[in-house]
Amino acid sequence: MINFEFYNPARIIFGKDTESQAGKQISKFGKRVLLHYGGGSVKANGVYDKVVKSLKEEGLFFVELSGVVPNPRLSLVREGIELCKKNNLDFVLAVGGGSVIDSAKAIAAGVRYSGDVWELYMDNSKLAGLTEALPVGVVLTIPAAGSESSTASVITNEEGWLKRAINTEVVIPKFAVLNPESSYTLPAYQTACGASDIFAHLMERYFTQEPNVDFTDRLIEANMRTILNNAPLALKNPNDYNVRAEIMWAGAVAHNNLLNTGRIGDWGSHDIEHEISGAYDIAHGAGLSIVFPAWMKYVYKQNVDKFIQFAMRVFNVDFSFDDKEKIVFEMIERLEAWYVRMGLPIRLSDVNIGSERIREMADKCMVGRTHVGNFQKLKADDIYEIYKLAL
Amino acid sequence: MINFEFYNPARIIFGKDTESQAGKQISKFGKRVLLHYGGGSVKANGVYDKVVKSLKEEGLFFVELSGVVPNPRLSLVREGIELCKKNNLDFVLAVGGGSVIDSAKAIAAGVRYSGDVWELYMDNSKLAGLTEALPVGVVLTIPAAGSESSTASVITNEEGWLKRAINTEVVIPKFAVLNPESSYTLPAYQTACGASDIFAHLMERYFTQEPNVDFTDRLIEANMRTILNNAPLALKNPNDYNVRAEIMWAGAVAHNNLLNTGRIGDWGSHDIEHEISGAYDIAHGAGLSIVFPAWMKYVYKQNVDKFIQFAMRVFNVDFSFDDKEKIVFEMIERLEAWYVRMGLPIRLSDVNIGSERIREMADKCMVGRTHVGNFQKLKADDIYEIYKLAL
Numbered sequence: 001m002i003n004f005e006f007y008n009p010a011r012i013i014f015g016k017d018t019e020s021q022a023g024k025q026i027s028k029f030g031k032r033v034l035l036h037y038g039g040g041s042v043k044a045n046g047v048y049d050k051v052v053k054s055l056k057e058e059g060l061f062f063v064e065l066s067g068v069v070p071n072p073r074l075s076l077v078r079e080g081i082e083l084c085k086k087n088n089l090d091f092v093l094a095v096g097g098g099s100v101i102d103s104a105k106a107i108a109a110g111v112r113y114s115g116d117v118w119e120l121y122m123d124n125s126k127l128a129g130l131t132e133a134l135p136v137g138v139v140l141t142i143p144a145a146g147s148e149s150s151t152a153s154v155i156t157n158e159e160g161w162l163k164r165a166i167n168t169e170v171v172i173p174k175f176a177v178l179n180p181e182s183s184y185t186l187p188a189y190q191t192a193c194g195a196s197d198i199f200a201h202l203m204e205r206y207f208t209q210e211p212n213v214d215f216t217d218r219l220i221e222a223n224m225r226t227i228l229n230n231a232p233l234a235l236k237n238p239n240d241y242n243v244r245a246e247i248m249w250a251g252a253v254a255h256n257n258l259l260n261t262g263r264i265g266d267w268g269s270h271d272i273e274h275e276i277s278g279a280y281d282i283a284h285g286a287g288l289s290i291v292f293p294a295w296m297k298y299v300y301k302q303n304v305d306k307f308i309q310f311a312m313r314v315f316n317v318d319f320s321f322d323d324k325e326k327i328v329f330e331m332i333e334r335l336e337a338w339y340v341r342m343g344l345p346i347r348l349s350d351v352n353i354g355s356e357r358i359r360e361m362a363d364k365c366m367v368g369r370t371h372v373g374n375f376q377k378l379k380a381d382d383i384y385e386i387y388k389l390a391l
Numbered sequence: 392m393i394n395f396e397f398y399n400p401a402r403i404i405f406g407k408d409t410e411s412q413a414g415k416q417i418s419k420f421g422k423r424v425l426l427h428y429g430g431g432s433v434k435a436n437g438v439y440d441k442v443v444k445s446l447k448e449e450g451l452f453f454v455e456l457s458g459v460v461p462n463p464r465l466s467l468v469r470e471g472i473e474l475c476k477k478n479n480l481d482f483v484l485a486v487g488g489g490s491v492i493d494s495a496k497a498i499a500a501g502v503r504y505s506g507d508v509w510e511l512y513m514d515n516s517k518l519a520g521l522t523e524a525l526p527v528g529v530v531l532t533i534p535a536a537g538s539e540s541s542t543a544s545v546i547t548n549e550e551g552w553l554k555r556a557i558n559t560e561v562v563i564p565k566f567a568v569l570n571p572e573s574s575y576t577l578p579a580y581q582t583a584c585g586a587s588d589i590f591a592h593l594m595e596r597y598f599t600q601e602p603n604v605d606f607t608d609r610l611i612e613a614n615m616r617t618i619l620n621n622a623p624l625a626l627k628n629p630n631d632y633n634v635r636a637e638i639m640w641a642g643a644v645a646h647n648n649l650l651n652t653g654r655i656g657d658w659g660s661h662d663i664e665h666e667i668s669g670a671y672d673i674a675h676g677a678g679l680s681i682v683f684p685a686w687m688k689y690v691y692k693q694n695v696d697k698f699i700q701f702a703m704r705v706f707n708v709d710f711s712f713d714d715k716e717k718i719v720f721e722m723i724e725r726l727e728a729w730y731v732r733m734g735l736p737i738r739l740s741d742v743n744i745g746s747e748r749i750r751e752m753a754d755k756c757m758v759g760r761t762h763v764g765n766f767q768k769l770k771a772d773d774i775y776e777i778y779k780l781a782l
Contacts, residue, residue: 001636003406008399014652015394212633214620215641218613226606242603245392249652250606258649261405261640 001212001262008256010149011175014249016241018177019050022093022139023058025175029135030091033062034084036104037095038069042141045185051095051139063087068096070284071156071163071277072103074118080107081117084134093137094173098145098197101138105153105171108134121155121164122368130170138176143183143248144194144285146201146255148176156278162367163274178252180244188235192342193285195231198251199224200288204270206310207375208263209303217309220259224314226250232341268373269295272383275361282351289344290351293332294390299376300328307331348390358387392603392653399647401540402566405640407632409568410441413484413530414449416566420526421482424453425475427495428486429460433532436576442486442530454478459487461675462547462554462668463494465509471498472508475525484528485564489536489588492529496544496562499525512546512555513759521561529567534574534639535585535676537592537646539567547669553758554665569643571635579626583733584676586622589642590615591679595661597701598766599654600694608700611650615705617641623732659764660686663774666752673742680735681742684723685781690767691719698722739781749778 013021026033033055042048055062065080083089084107094104110117112133119126138148147153151172154165186194206220226246233243253259272295273287300307304324311317311331319327336346345351348358362384371377378386404412417424424446433439446453456471474480475498485495501508503524510517529539538544542563545556574582597611617637624634644650663686664678691698695715702708702722710718727737736742739749753775762768769777 001406001633001640003409004403006403006405007401010398012395012397012652014397015392018394212636215614215617215637215644218616219610219644222609222613223606225609229605242392245603245653246606249392253606253610253649258644261403262636 002210002264004261006257006261007169008149008172008258010173010256012149012178012252013175014178016179016181018179019047019139019182020054022051022137022177023054023056023060025177026055026060026091026093026137027058029137029174031060032087032089032091033060034080034089034092034104034107035062035064035095036068036080036092036100036107037064037066038097038100039066041185042095045141045182047095047139047141047182051093062093063089068100068103070099072099072106074155074157077103077106077110077117077155080104081110084111090134091137092134093139095139095141097140097142098147101136101140101145101147101173102153102155104136104138105133105147106155108136109153109166109168109171118155118157120166121157122162124166127166127168130168133170136171136173138173140176140178140248141182142186142190142194143251144197146198146251148173148178149252149256151257152255161278163278176252178248180241180248183244183248184239186238188238189283189343191234191238192231192344193283194251195227195234195247195342196285196289196339196344198247198254199227200269200285200292201254202227202259203292204267205259205263205265207266207306209375210263213263216259216261216263221313223250223254223259228314228338232338235342264374266373266375268375268378271365271372272386275365276348276353279357279361280351280353286345286351289339289346290348290390291386293336293346294386296328296332297389298382298386299373302376304328348387355388355391359384362387393601393655395652397648397652398560399540399563399649401564401647403540403569403643404566405569407570407572409570410438410530410573411445413442413528413568414445414447414451416568417446417451417482417484417528418449420528420565421480422451423478423480423482424451425471425480425483425495425498426453426455426486427459427471427483427491427498428455428457429488429491430457432576433486436532436573438486438530438532438573442484453484454480459491459494461490463490463497465546465548468494468497468501468508468546471495472501475502481525482528483525484530486530486532488531488533489538492527492531492536492538492564493544493546495527495529496524496538497546499527500544500557500559500562509548511557512548513553515557518557518559521559524561527562527564529564531567531569531639532573533577533581533585534642535588537589537642539564539569540643540647542648543646552669554669567643569639571632571639574635574639575630577629579629580674580734582625582629583622583735584674585642586618586625586638586733587676587680587730587735589638589645590618591660591676591683592645593618593650594683595658596650596654596656598657598697600766601654604654607650607652607654612704614641614645614650619705619729623729626733655765657764657766659766659769662756662763663777666756667739667744670748670752671742671744677736677742680730680737681739681781682777684727684737685777687719687723688780689773689777690764693767695719739778746779746782750775753778
């Protein structure tokens with residue numbers, strides 16, 4: 001276990017009808033709000049109306065900025081920064097899923113950063129110059145990205161379609177309202193992709209080469225079992241509060257950095273996936289269900305025993321230790337079966353992607369980087385092999 | 392799962408040599424420090440010297456108040472409050488275990504409370520009048536109470552030897568330095584009592600009647616297994632960093648309220664134990680290893696299946712479901728065996744306590760209360776029966 005610092009001051013307000021508390025929470029920090037969201041879904045499911053009512057009840061001034069899309073764009077972030085400056089706004093409220101929250105964090109950081117906001121994403125060393133951001137609040141509608149209480153924001157620059165991230169305490173939301181009911185209306189595929197994203201966050205943390213991290217291993221396993229059990233049930237019964245609640249809370253804890261303590265996560269599969277969803281129009285969660293089995297097949301030999309532990313404790317594989325590879329590959333088949341049960345792709349061919357651009361994607365993944373991943377430090381040729389395994 | 396709010400802004404600074412960061416952390420909040428500790432142990436193990444060095448390096452003014460004893464006393468709390476007021480102190484640093492931290496929290500609250508600090512403990516409704524406390528920091532030396540990042544403080548009033556608690560956000564420490572090395576020198580019995588206390592915090596949260604809390608159940612089970620596995624090893628190899636680290640981090644997470652979310656814990660056994668360690672001079676952790684098996688035997692029928700889940704998932708009891716009671720009692724025997732392996736008592740007779748005062752203790756436990764516990768709401772007669780089962 002390595003030395004660590006853990007700090008997460010996000011206030012989680014969880015449960016039915018909790019949107020009504022948004023206005024009161026904001027009042028602790030500001031009076032002039034940028035209300036940031038995507039498009040129709042928060043209006044269709046009633047969340048938008050509840051939030052606006054809560055803002056009005058507290059007498060808060062607000063300006064709206066909608067139009068966030070998956071893989072949130074730098075251009076909208078820049079627009080939000082201008083809007084905040086012009087209207088002297090002092091709080092950013094994100095209503096939606098990870099894309100909206102990531103966009104809100106970028107705006108909040110950009111308003112307070114002396115340089116151009118994209119610098120922070122391209123060169124993380126510049127985060128040292130970001131000592132504060134506008135306070136951010138969240139009303140979550142999609143359990144997936146975990147951005148509601150994380151230090152992270154991922155933004156896509158349309159010029160060159162580069163997708164890059166920041167991680168900094170100053171963008172941790174001040175509060176996050178989590179009402180599982182707001183996820184009832186998610187399309188089945190989006191529910192499945194969300195579960196895949198959460199499970200990926202857990203695997204990225206789990207597969208570390210750091211020894212003596214059994215407590216956090218077990219916490220991650222607990223979270224994994226929750227997602228494995230509940231996600232398929234949410235597809236069967238979209239309005240089951242208890243199932244949606246388990247997923248929503250587990251999804252937040254998966255990414256709030258508690259499960260990272262004392263260890264260095266991998267995150268290679270995320271980087272490898274970002275190139276797929278950058279080059280083709282597929283959901284992040286669907287890209288992850290394609291990348292992970294391939295990544296596992298490529299890297300497991302770096303620490304077979306970690307994979308055996310995972311296979312036994314999370315997937316109940318209790319084969320004899322006479323053949324350790326058999327245990328690993330049985331686990332991969334069970335993981336793939338879980339993805340397939342939820343209607344997710346497990347090969348590039350499942351989403352009609354061929355080998356045409358995989359060399360280009362592998363090279364692009366290395367732009368500005370010396371390697372991706374930590375379990376095994378991967379170079380362009382390794383990534384290319386992983387894409388081949390995923391065909 | 393019930394609606395909940397979760398907020399824990401304590402910054403955890405974990406690992407080797409982390410005491411040196413205390414001064415810098417304090418500087419974010421204050422300049423004039425009450426340095427609060429127990430007695431010789433922090434001087435003997437070198438922690439006191441490291442902390443004082445760190446305070447001096449930051450140029451912080453400090454006044455010392457030592458002499459905290461287990462079951463920390465109201466009289467010393469009052470002394471601390473006077474000292475803070477007289478010297479215009481603006482920060483309280485606790486160096487030690489749960490007793491020192493609880494005493495520091497009481498002082499920090501008392502300095503800012505307009506009435507008498509004991510009122511807050513005797514009538515928790517008065518906490519509404521406590522809107523702030525002095526900031527508190529912690530350098531932890533004993534993993535046990537979990538007070539280092541909790542909302543709780545338990546104080547004993549020597550007049551009548553009443554032991555009462557507060558729970559409020561305003562006393563959550565601003566930071567907690569956790570260096571597992573500082574627990575190397577703990578006597579074996581104290582290490583065992585600490586593990587018993589942590590395991591008790593987990594059981595108090597686990598045994599809820601609230602259904603559909605499987606995610607938090609699993610997180611608790613993960614923590615329980617960590618304590619079950621590592622505590623006996625810490626007794627064998629007191630200087631094993633990895634073992635001490637697992638216990639120290641698990642002990643903090645056990646009590647930071649994450650594992651409480653969406654559920655109502657029991658806490659009856661804690662109240663029942665407080666009367667034992669109040670009336671007799673035994674350690675809290677030893678009282679808990681006596682009370683829990685008896686409590687389980689008395690209440691398990693209120694929700695046998697919760698006990699079955701616990702027996703299977705935490706103690707690997709995989710007996711046939713034909714006889715559920717057999718599973719429960721096998722689990723209790725395994726729990727007792729774990730206590731015994733660590734040298735802890737499991738009956739009152741093990742610590743030479745007879746039946747003489749159990750009626751008096753059962754009645755006293757009800758002072759100012761309508762019941763204790765939530766899994767089964769216990770009255771004086773129930774508590775008396777539990778004491779009898781523990782004889």
